[in-house]
Amino acid sequence: MSGKIHPTAVIDPQAELHASVEVGPYTVIGPGVRIGEDSWIGPHVVLQGPMSLGRRNRVFQFASLGEVSQDKTAKKDEATRVEIGDDNTIREYVTIQRGTLKEKGLTRIGNDNWIMAYCHIAHDCLIDDHTIFANGTTLAGHVHVEDFVVFGGVTMVAQFCRIGAHSFSAGGAGITRDVPPFLVVQGNPAAPRGINIEGIRRRNFTAEDISDIKHAYRTMFLAGLRQDEMKAELAGIAQRSPHVGRMLEFVENSKRLIQK
Known part of the structure; x- marks a missing residue:
């Protein structure tokens, strides 16, 4: 093993890690996992395939990525997967689960996303780029999150919702319907409260x-x-x-x- 892989890590021979990848103590990486260059996988992480992680990702301790979905119809041996792009930060106790055969069998995370502790991204979710998930945010299955969305802490999103680009949810929001781009939503059930002026100003609108x-x-x-x-x-x-x-x-x- 490379000197960047801790000797207590358990890495399946069918996993593919770039030579620059660092892996911490007691991490388990299963078959069918591919990890791109300059990524850092912390201690006590579990990665299950089929799953790909791109370049420069950081995955912190106790995260579980690529496990079979909690959907009752899902089976471990199905040809479903997780795809994660580049430059993502995935903090402690995050769970990201594989897609199901109800759709394309894919859960996808794009690039430059910041996913804080205890977040859950369920089966068949599609996350675009530059999003922020504050602690405890939970997505049910089949949710599509567009670019530059920010979720306040403990936001809950129901199945099949679409969250438009540059929108913002206040902490504790319960989103049960589609949120158009640029909105601020608050409450449970969440309702519009205006537009995300501060967010779009920061992005030079x-x-x-x-x-x-x-x-x-x-x-x-x-x-x-x-x-x-x-x-x-x-x-x-x-x-x-x-x-x-x-x-x-x-x-x-x-x-x-x-x-x-």
Whole structure:
């Protein structure tokens, strides 16, 4: 074994680790696990395949990644998997479980995500890039989280929800419906509370961008419009704002949009 792999670690011969990977004491890495260069796997971690981790990931102690789903229909020998991209931080006691044959058999984590202690990402979830999961956030199965989403601590997300880019959930939120891009949601059940102004300012959105997004929010949740009227108003704003165009696309494809 490489000097970067602790002698108490148990690594299956069918696992593939780049020569630069570090592995801490008492970690177990099963067959079918692939880990990319410059990744660090801490002590007492369990990684099960089929699963791939890209480059420069950090996985802290007691995390369990790639285990069979807790869905009652899932079986350990099914051809399901987890795919994790590059530059992710996965903290203590995080669980990320394999997909199921109910969908494509895939749970996927993108790049540059920050997943804090005790978070759970269930089967068939798709997480895009640059997200933050504060401690104790829990996703049920089949959830899609878009770029730059921030979950406050102990957020709970029900099955099949879609969480739009740049949105923010307050701590303890219970999300049971789709959250459009740029929103702040709070409560259980979660309801819209405005737009994520601070988040989008930090990402260099212009004053004009923010004004258009505010206008779209008022149109969606405060104007009392019928669905067709609301979409028509959003389409007008979207002619000058690609961000509002993204909100309109989300609304048109949502089967259960969050309610005020």
